[in-house]
Amino acid sequence: xxxxxxxxxxxxxxxxxxGKILAYSGIMQDQxxxxxxxxxxxxxxxxxxxxxxxxxxxxxxxxxxxFDTAIILNQQSMDxxxxxxxxxxxxxxxxxxxxxxxxxxxxNIYKIPGAALAAEMGNxxxxxxxxxxxxxNVKPIVKIENVxxxxxxxxxxxxxxxxxxxxEAIQKGIDSVETVVAL
Amino acid sequence: MGDVRLMKGNEVIAxxxxxxxxxxxxxxxxxxxxxxxxxxMIRRPEEETGMVVLQAESEVAAINMVYGGASCGKKVMTSSxxxxxxxxxxxxxxxxxxxxxxxxxxxVRGGPGLGTIQPAQSDYFQAVKGGGHGDYKxxxxxxxxxxxMNDFVDLGFELSFKYxxxxxxxxxxxxxxxMEKVELADYKPRWTDEEIEKISGxxxxxxKKAGSERNxxxxxxxxxxxxxxxxxxxxxKYRAMEENDVRYEKFECDDAEYxxxxxxxxxxICQKSVELAREKGIKVGLLRPITLFPYPTKQIQEMLxxxxxxxxxxxxAGQMVEDVRLAVNGKVPxxxxxxYGGIIPTPEExxxxxxxxxxxx
Amino acid sequence: xxATTEINNIISEENLVYKKTSVLLDNEMHYxxxxxxxxxxxxxxxxxxxxxxxxxxxGVSPVGCSVLAYNYLDIDWQxxxxxxxxxxxxxxxxxxxxxxxFTYQGDGDLASIGCAEIIHACNRGENIVVVFVNNAxxxxxxxxxxxxxxxxxxxxxxxxxxxxxxxxAPMKISEMVSLLxxxxxxxxxxxxxxxxxxxxKKAIRKGFENTxxxxxxxxxxxxxxxxxxxxxxPTQSNEWMKENMFPYYPLGTLKDE
Ligand SMILES: Cc1ncc(C[n+]2csc(CCOP(=O)(O)OP(=O)(O)O)c2C)c(N)n1
Ligand code: SF4
Ligand SMILES: [Mg+2]
Numbered sequence: 001x002x003x004x005x006x007x008x009x010x011x012x013x014x015x016x017x018x019g020k021i022l023a024y025s026g027i028m029q030d031q032x033x034x035x036x037x038x039x040x041x042x043x044x045x046x047x048x049x050x051x052x053x054x055x056x057x058x059x060x061x062x063x064x065x066x067f068d069t070a071i072i073l074n075q076q077s078m079d080x081x082x083x084x085x086x087x088x089x090x091x092x093x094x095x096x097x098x099x100x101x102x103x104x105x106x107x108n109i110y111k112i113p114g115a116a117l118a119a120e121m122g123n124x125x126x127x128x129x130x131x132x133x134x135x136x137n138v139k140p141i142v143k144i145e146n147v148x149x150x151x152x153x154x155x156x157x158x159x160x161x162x163x164x165x166x167x168e169a170i171q172k173g174i175d176s177v178e179t180v181v182a183l
Numbered sequence: 184m185g186d187v188r189l190m191k192g193n194e195v196i197a198x199x200x201x202x203x204x205x206x207x208x209x210x211x212x213x214x215x216x217x218x219x220x221x222x223x224m225i226r227r228p229e230e231e232t233g234m235v236v237l238q239a240e241s242e243v244a245a246i247n248m249v250y251g252g253a254s255c256g257k258k259v260m261t262s263s264x265x266x267x268x269x270x271x272x273x274x275x276x277x278x279x280x281x282x283x284x285x286x287x288x289x290x291v292r293g294g295p296g297l298g299t300i301q302p303a304q305s306d307y308f309q310a311v312k313g314g315g316h317g318d319y320k321x322x323x324x325x326x327x328x329x330x331x332m333n334d335f336v337d338l339g340f341e342l343s344f345k346y347x348x349x350x351x352x353x354x355x356x357x358x359x360x361x362m363e364k365v366e367l368a369d370y371k372p373r374w375t376d377e378e379i380e381k382i383s384g385x386x387x388x389x390x391k392k393a394g395s396e397r398n399x400x401x402x403x404x405x406x407x408x409x410x411x412x413x414x415x416x417x418x419x420k421y422r423a424m425e426e427n428d429v430r431y432e433k434f435e436c437d438d439a440e441y442x443x444x445x446x447x448x449x450x451x452i453c454q455k456s457v458e459l460a461r462e463k464g465i466k467v468g469l470l471r472p473i474t475l476f477p478y479p480t481k482q483i484q485e486m487l488x489x490x491x492x493x494x495x496x497x498x499x500a501g502q503m504v505e506d507v508r509l510a511v512n513g514k515v516p517x518x519x520x521x522x523y524g525g526i527i528p529t530p531e532e533x534x535x536x537x538x539x540x541x542x543x544x
Numbered sequence: 545x546x547a548t549t550e551i552n553n554i555i556s557e558e559n560l561v562y563k564k565t566s567v568l569l570d571n572e573m574h575y576x577x578x579x580x581x582x583x584x585x586x587x588x589x590x591x592x593x594x595x596x597x598x599x600x601x602x603g604v605s606p607v608g609c610s611v612l613a614y615n616y617l618d619i620d621w622q623x624x625x626x627x628x629x630x631x632x633x634x635x636x637x638x639x640x641x642x643x644x645x646f647t648y649q650g651d652g653d654l655a656s657i658g659c660a661e662i663i664h665a666c667n668r669g670e671n672i673v674v675v676f677v678n679n680a681x682x683x684x685x686x687x688x689x690x691x692x693x694x695x696x697x698x699x700x701x702x703x704x705x706x707x708x709x710x711x712x713a714p715m716k717i718s719e720m721v722s723l724l725x726x727x728x729x730x731x732x733x734x735x736x737x738x739x740x741x742x743x744x745k746k747a748i749r750k751g752f753e754n755t756x757x758x759x760x761x762x763x764x765x766x767x768x769x770x771x772x773x774x775x776x777x778p779t780q781s782n783e784w785m786k787e788n789m790f791p792y793y794p795l796g797t798l799k800d801e
Contacts, residue, residue: 020189020362023189023362024189026364027187027189027364032363032364033189033362033363033364034361034362034363035189035361035362035363036357036360036361036362037360037361059363059451060451060452060454060455060457060458060530061451061452061453061454061455061456061530062357062361062363062448062451063357063448063451063452063527063529063530064455064529064530065529065530065531065532066531153188153189154189206639207635207638207639209635235635235638235639237634237635237638239631239664240660240661240663240664241660243628243631243660243661244628244630244631244634244660244661244664245631247624247625247628247631247632247661248631248632248634248635249635250622250624250625250628250631250632250635251604251622251624251631251632251633251634251635251636251639252635252636252639254622254632254636255602255635255636255639255640257639259635259639273625274625274628277625281623388602388620388621388622388636389602389620389640389643390599390600390601390602390619390620390640390643391598391599391618391619391620392599393599397618397619397620397621398620398621399614399620399621399622399623400621400622400623401614401621401622401623402623403611403612403623
C-alpha cells in the first residue's frame, strides 16, 4: 500500500498539523511516512500545503506532481490541485468558501462541511481533525487507535487533555461525509 | 527498534549532534536551516551533555569559532545555507589547510546572491571543487532522507577525524524541511580529556604538556618548498579517501539500459522517475552518489558496458554533470536535466527529459 | 688571567641580575629593529612563567606582523585568519573553561577587518585576554592606512596624509569596548621605557588573573611603534609616538571592575 496525499488550504487551518498527525499515525502502524510542506513567505497568511505519503515500502520521491488523494480547503488550492489528482483518485473538500466546485468526472469526489461542523462543536480548532475524519471515512488507511497513539506521540504532554476532543472531532468527520461523484 | 520519531531533517541534525557527543555548535540564523540552532537552543544540551551552543555574530565568526574549537581536539560543527556558506568559505579553507576535523552543514537554497529560500543543489561546485582558495577538498556527504541526516552527523565526524579534514553535509530545503520517520542513534558520551589526548594529543592545542612538544594549529608556511611538501601530503590524503571511502547506492541497476545519476533530494525524485519510466517499459536505473567527494567515478564507469546513455539530474544549471562526463569520458551520451532557482523538478518531468534527451538520440 | 676566564668568573649564579624566561624561545625574531611586538612578546612570556600557566595557556595569533608569534612563545598556539582571533578564542575558552586563552592582534586585524569579532567577543564578556597592538598602521603589508592612523598621518594608502573627512576619524577602540558591560578590565599601555614595560607587565598579569577568576574579558591596548611603516628610525619613532599618539590615545586604565 502506498497513499500519496496533498493537503492544501490557508495557513492557520491546521493543514500542516493534520498532515503531521496522519504521518505519525502511519508510523504507529509501522509504515514508512514522509511529510513535505511548502515553506517560506508564502506560508504567512497565504496558502499552505503539505504532501503526505504513507507506504508499506520505502518511499521514493517526497515531492510529487500526481496524487492519489487531494484534501482541498480553499479556492486557490482547488484551482491549483484539482488537475493533479490521478485518474480514479480521490478529492475531498470543504465547500465553505468554494465558488468553483470540482468538475472532473474521472475521480471520486467527496464533500465535508468541516467549518460548519467545527462551529457546531463550538471550537474552530477542531476543524482539521473533522477533515481528517472525513478522509478516514473515504480512505481508512490508518486505524483510529493509531491516530490516537499518533496524537499522544506528537502532542506535548500538556496538551494530552485535548486528545478526547480531537477524537470526537475525527468521529464527527467520519460520520459527515457526503458523496458527490463515486466511480 | 530504538527511538523512532517523526522529525524534520533540520531538527534531526541537532538531535544527532547532541547524541553523537558533539562538543560545540556555532551558528548564525538563515532560512531554510534555522531550525538546527533553534532545536539545539530548545534542547539545552549544555545541561544534558555539556555541549556548548552559541549564536555567533556572523557566519564568519561561527566558522572561526569552529576553527578554535577544532584546534582543541573537540567535536565541533556549524550549519548554514548558501549565502552563509560563501562567508564561511574563508574559514573552511583554513580548516582544511590546518588539517582540522569539523562538520559543516549546508542546507542549500537557490542563488546566486540572496536568491531564494527554496531548495536547490546549485552549490555542488562550491562544496566539491573548492569554494575557498587553495588546493583542498572537503569530504562531502549528500543525505537523501531524514534518516541519513541523522546518520551522517556521526559519520561526518568519524570521517573528519579519520582524515583530519573538514566534512560537509550537503543537503537542501527538501530534506531539511521534510519530516520522515527516523530512528535516532543511541547517546554517545562526549570525549573525556584523556580520550582527546589519546585521539588528538599529537596536534590539539589544549595546553602544552610538560616534557612534550607544543602544538600549533596553523595553515601558514612561508617556505614554498615546505608548502609544496605539505600539499603533496594533502593530495595523498584525498587519494586515500577516493580509495577507501566512496559511498553510493544503486537502484534498479541490474538490467538497466539507461541510467540516472542524482544525489540528495534529486535522487529521491529520480527513484519515482525510475518507477514511472519502468511502467512505460523504459529500463532505467539510478546511481546515487552518497559521497560527492570522494566521487563514485569507478562505479559510474562500471555501468558503461551496460547503459546506452546517462541523464544527470540536479537542481542546478548543470554542475555534477561535469563529474559524470569526466567519469564517462565520451563513451556514452551524458546529458543534464535540472530545474533551479528554487524549483523542484517533478518525477514526470524527469522521465520526459530522459525520453527527449537520451532515448530520443 | 685571560679575558675569557674573566668573563666566565662573572657568569655565576650570585651575579645574575636578569634571566630570560624559558617561555620565550630562542628563535631569532623577524621583527624590525625597535618594533614594539618583540617587547610585548617578552612581557607576556614572563607573566606566563611567573603565573606558572605555561601548560594551560593557548595563544591565538593574528594576521599581521605578529602572525608568527607562535615561533616565539613556547605554548600551544592557534593561528587565526585575519581578524578572527576573538572567534577562535571564544570557542577555545568556552570548550576548555580551565585554560588561559589570549588573542594577540594588530590594529588592522582587530579594528578593521575583525571589528565585528572583537566587539561581539567583548560584548559577550568571553573569559579571555585581548592584547591589542596599536601602531597606527598596517605593518605587515607595507605601511598602509589603518582605522587607527592619525589625522594627517602619511601612509602608503594616504600618501597626502589621512583625510578624516573622507576616511573617518582614528578609532579609539579601548574607549569603545569599555562601554560594553562584557569587558571587565580595559587599559591602554605603552612599552617604550623600562617604567612603561613594568606597568604593561602588571596590566597583562591582571588580565590573566581575571581569566583565572573567570571575570570576563580583559582588553589591553598597547600603543606601539612601527618604524618601517612610519619610515622613521626607532628613536625618532618613539619621539613621534609620544608627540602624536599619546595625546590622541591617552595612556591609563579606562575600566577595572
Ligand atoms: C583576508 C585578508 N585580507 C588581507 C590580508 C593582508 N594583510 C595581512 S596583514 C594585514 C594588516 C595587518 O596590520 P595590523 O593588524 O595593524 O598588524 P601589524 O602588521 O601592524 O602588526 C593585511 C591587510 C590577509 N592576510 N587576509
Ligand atoms: S613592519 Fe612595523 S610592525 Fe612590522 S615588524 Fe616592522 S616595525 Fe614591527
Ligand atoms: Mg598595525
